[in-house]
Amino acid sequence: MSRLIATRRLVSNIFVPRLATRAFCTDAPAKLNDVPSGSHFNKEPEGDERFMNDVPQHDIAIVGGGMVGMALACSLASMPLTKHLSIAIIDSNPALSNGPLIKKDDPPDPRVSTVTPATISLFKDIGAWEHVEQHRHAYFDKMQVWDYTGFGYTKYNARDADKDVLGCVVENKVLHKSLLSCLQNKDFNSTIYPTRLSSLSLPTRSVSSAGGSVSSTSSKNLANLAKLDLSDGTNLYAKLVVGADGSKSRVRELAGIKTTGWNYSQSAVICTVEHPTENFCAWQRFLPAGPIALLPIGDNFSNIVWTMSPKDASNHKIMNEVDFVKAVNHALDSGYGPRPESRVFGGDVLSSFFRPDVTSSVHERFEPPPKVVRLVSDRMAFPLSLMHANQYASKRMVLIGDAAHTVHPLAGQGVNMGYGDVSSLSNVIADGVAVGSDIGEVTLLKKYEAERKTANIAMMAVLDGFQKAYSVDFGPINILRAAAFNGANVFAPLKRNIISYASGERRLPFLS
Amino acid sequence: MFRRMFSRSLYRLKNLSGSRGLSLHNSSISSDYAVLAAFQPLLHNRPYATTPPPAAFASSLNQTELAKFAAIADSWWDAEGPFKPLHVMNPTRLAFLRSTLCRHFGKDPFSPRPFEGLKFVDVGCGGGILSEPLARMGASVTGIDAVEKNIKIARLHADLDPVASSIEYRCTTAENLVEEQMTFDAVIALEVIEHVADPAEFCKSLSSLTVSNGATVISTINRSMRAYATAIVAAEYILHWLPKGTHQWSSFLTPEELVLILQRASISVEEMAGFAYDPLTGQWTLTDDIGVNFIAFGIKTANNSSV
Numbered sequence: 001m002s003r004l005i006a007t008r009r010l011v012s013n014i015f016v017p018r019l020a021t022r023a024f025c026t027d028a029p030a031k032l033n034d035v036p037s038g039s040h041f042n043k044e045p046e047g048d049e050r051f052m053n054d055v056p057q058h059d060i061a062i063v064g065g066g067m068v069g070m071a072l073a074c075s076l077a078s079m080p081l082t083k084h085l086s087i088a089i090i091d092s093n094p095a096l097s098n099g100p101l102i103k104k105d106d107p108p109d110p111r112v113s114t115v116t117p118a119t120i121s122l123f124k125d126i127g128a129w130e131h132v133e134q135h136r137h138a139y140f141d142k143m144q145v146w147d148y149t150g151f152g153y154t155k156y157n158a159r160d161a162d163k164d165v166l167g168c169v170v171e172n173k174v175l176h177k178s179l180l181s182c183l184q185n186k187d188f189n190s191t192i193y194p195t196r197l198s199s200l201s202l203p204t205r206s207v208s209s210a211g212g213s214v215s216s217t218s219s220k221n222l223a224n225l226a227k228l229d230l231s232d233g234t235n236l237y238a239k240l241v242v243g244a245d246g247s248k249s250r251v252r253e254l255a256g257i258k259t260t261g262w263n264y265s266q267s268a269v270i271c272t273v274e275h276p277t278e279n280f281c282a283w284q285r286f287l288p289a290g291p292i293a294l295l296p297i298g299d300n301f302s303n304i305v306w307t308m309s310p311k312d313a314s315n316h317k318i319m320n321e322v323d324f325v326k327a328v329n330h331a332l333d334s335g336y337g338p339r340p341e342s343r344v345f346g347g348d349v350l351s352s353f354f355r356p357d358v359t360s361s362v363h364e365r366f367e368p369p370p371k372v373v374r375l376v377s378d379r380m381a382f383p384l385s386l387m388h389a390n391q392y393a394s395k396r397m398v399l400i401g402d403a404a405h406t407v408h409p410l411a412g413q414g415v416n417m418g419y420g421d422v423s424s425l426s427n428v429i430a431d432g433v434a435v436g437s438d439i440g441e442v443t444l445l446k447k448y449e450a451e452r453k454t455a456n457i458a459m460m461a462v463l464d465g466f467q468k469a470y471s472v473d474f475g476p477i478n479i480l481r482a483a484a485f486n487g488a489n490v491f492a493p494l495k496r497n498i499i500s501y502a503s504g505e506r507r508l509p510f511l512s
Numbered sequence: 513m514f515r516r517m518f519s520r521s522l523y524r525l526k527n528l529s530g531s532r533g534l535s536l537h538n539s540s541i542s543s544d545y546a547v548l549a550a551f552q553p554l555l556h557n558r559p560y561a562t563t564p565p566p567a568a569f570a571s572s573l574n575q576t577e578l579a580k581f582a583a584i585a586d587s588w589w590d591a592e593g594p595f596k597p598l599h600v601m602n603p604t605r606l607a608f609l610r611s612t613l614c615r616h617f618g619k620d621p622f623s624p625r626p627f628e629g630l631k632f633v634d635v636g637c638g639g640g641i642l643s644e645p646l647a648r649m650g651a652s653v654t655g656i657d658a659v660e661k662n663i664k665i666a667r668l669h670a671d672l673d674p675v676a677s678s679i680e681y682r683c684t685t686a687e688n689l690v691e692e693q694m695t696f697d698a699v700i701a702l703e704v705i706e707h708v709a710d711p712a713e714f715c716k717s718l719s720s721l722t723v724s725n726g727a728t729v730i731s732t733i734n735r736s737m738r739a740y741a742t743a744i745v746a747a748e749y750i751l752h753w754l755p756k757g758t759h760q761w762s763s764f765l766t767p768e769e770l771v772l773i774l775q776r777a778s779i780s781v782e783e784m785a786g787f788a789y790d791p792l793t794g795q796w797t798l799t800d801d802i803g804v805n806f807i808a809f810g811i812k813t814a815n816n817s818s819v
Contacts (some may be wrong), residue, residue, distance in 0.1 A: 435649075436647070438648075448791075
């Protein structure tokens with residue numbers, strides 16, 4: 001990209017004499033010295049064909065090269081109908097150009113994601129999972145969920161839904177690096193711009209009726225495309241701009257898309273801890289202030305995601321390590337309430353009555369989670385909120401991943417929803433190319449929106465419901481929750497439904 | 513109104529079949545026509561053609577139909593305007609075209625530009641809604657339309673995309689192209705034949721434009737009771753998808769009639785499909801139900817085969 005920056009300066013030198021002679025460029029002399037704002041070059045009168053060819057034009061510009069943006073690039077690279085498209089990835093993260101290699105004996109990074117089987121199959125399809133498997137990753141096939149009241153617990157086993165695994169816990173940097181390697185190994189026309197987006201102009205609807213005869217054909221072409229101005233002064237044109245730049249998306253802001261949502265009055269503290277033995281199960285205990293989750297990450301390490309009030313979060317972040325480990329063990333097992341009994345409220349009766357429907361995991365006893373002995377990483381805290389963009393798509397612009405929606409981490413679904421968006425958008429783009437549509441056309445993008453909005457809103461409603469249900473400490477509600485725990489534990493169809501919905505096999509809950 | 517409607521259709525049937533009896537028994541919708549045939553109404557001239565076409569009429573154009581389209585020409589590319597149903601249906605039609613033409617010409621269906629090197633003509637191209645995607649799929653497209661305004665709009669819009677600017681738009685008729693002895697690998701006339709005055713002559717022109725063993729694709733609306741209820745009453749009067757008077761039920765062709773007139777023009781229809789609309793999702797899909805909208809793909813047989 002240094003070549004691009006060099007040519008910009010060269011271009012300004014080459015074009016000095018030309019601009020001086022133009023009659024209709026009134027502020028040209030003043031702006032010639034103002035080199036950094038390179039965008040004014042492109043607003044120049046349109047007769048200059050040679051100049052126009054210097055401005056890069058791409059089919060798709062992905063703003064944000066994180067886990068979700070890179071996954072979209074890899075997905076497009078792996079499909080025969082879309083691998084001819086030219087893609088620009090705009091992200092100032094230095095890891096994209098020449099990131100440090102991940103060393104095997106580094107302790108696990110606390111930023112991890114639980115990928116569902118649906119996401120694993122997406123990665124396998126695009127050829128990135130083999131790269132993930134070369135680094136640390138932890139499949140888990142068991143999960144235990146209970147709360148502090150001690151009235152009930154649910155043990156999920158992948159075998160209940162005839163699967164091998166419930167999910168896999170992988171560090172975010174591993175996912176990102178795998179996607180990057182996958183993209184580099186493919187013969188794909190993608191360019192990385194290591195900079196940030198500063199402004200964006202999307203074409204308005206009235207372009208087709210603009211009948212100005214002064215402008216040449218090439219400028220009419222460009223007026224119909226989206227123009228991106230980057231913070232290092234370069235510009236590029238694209239038929240479609242994909243906003244994959246996270247919850248504070250600049251693309252969403254520039255496109256004027258409003259969001260709905262609210263802040264949870266909770267923050268999450270994340271860190272990596274070590275056990276005496278390897279952990280193979282995912283544990284989640286709902287406490288009065290929020291759930292604490294213990295996820296296996298590989299070797300003897302686990303990842304902790306502990307949701308609590310923001311004040312407690314900052315306290316836990318700064319307290320010394322020994323106290324923190326004690327607090328974690330207290331939260332996981334010994335504190336806040338009793339352990340659930342293994343058979344509660346006539347569980348024997350229930351299981352004998354519904355014998356054919358009962359899952360094998362009913363007979364598994366409640367297991368206390370493994371003890372934490374040591375903290376091995378820094379603690380991070382970040383606030384939690386729910387956010388949903390009102391629209392995912394508009395002319396020549398579409399949002400995916402956290403730019404479109406953010407959720408509570410209590411079910412590990414956030415990034416998986418983003419990967420669902422990737423899968424859907426790449427299929428929609430492929431279908432569009434198959435029938436010769438313009439890929440930035442709103443009607444095509446609205447198909448993606450219709451597909452993903454329903455699924456995402458349904459998931460968000462379920463997760464928000466859980467979050468609200470578990471923030472109330474009130475006798476009857478506690479009993480109801482316990483009944484829900486026991487019910488989910490005992491009834492096989494319900495458990496199978498829950499597992500298959502959470503694994504990403506079905507888009508909507510409770511509809512087969 | 514009903515009597516006039518029936519009488520017009522009967523006039524149509526007589527006109528088409530000529531001395532050959534049209535076999536209606538095999539049609540699934542023949543029961544409707546058995547009822548019609550039982551009527552012995554007075555035959556009226558078609559009141560919609562302001563001048564009845566003379567016997568030696570060279571073009572199959574219908575002036576009133578042209579005027580209807582000229583009036584709304586500016587809104588061709590407004591996806592929410594009067595042409596919205598066409599925009600929504602477009603991907604489905606293109607899917608049919610892609611699959612049949614790729615198979616016929618032996619092209620790779622996974623290639624992004626499978627029609628590279630083939631010459632297509634889009635007869636009655638309107639604003640170019642079909643021509644542009646075909647050009648993006650690699651074909652060399654010629655778009656023709658009898659309404660000058662449509663061609664202007666089509667050219668303006670095509671200039672916005674470098675790939676589409678290779679489309680040649682001409683304000684002419686199929687008959688004129690025949691006189692110029694132009695031929696194409698595929699002749700595509702979608703949603704046109706219900707607006708021409710003489711469908712049989714129109715099909716003959718299309719056939720002359722097709723190379724031997726080339727493809728001819730025609731889509732139209734079936735002349736069935738269901739089509740009257742959906743395409744005219746529902747679409748024009750209730751949902752206001754189309755301006756009133758866009759379609760005349762009597763100008764619709766049944767699939768059997770279309771196959772027959774194409775056969776007479778040396779085109780053998782190989783595949784036919786219908787379009788179904790799902791009101792819940794607002795999407796069109798390809799289906800076997802040819803009761804309302806249908807599309808027919810035919811191959812031009814060698815010139816010396818007799819019908």
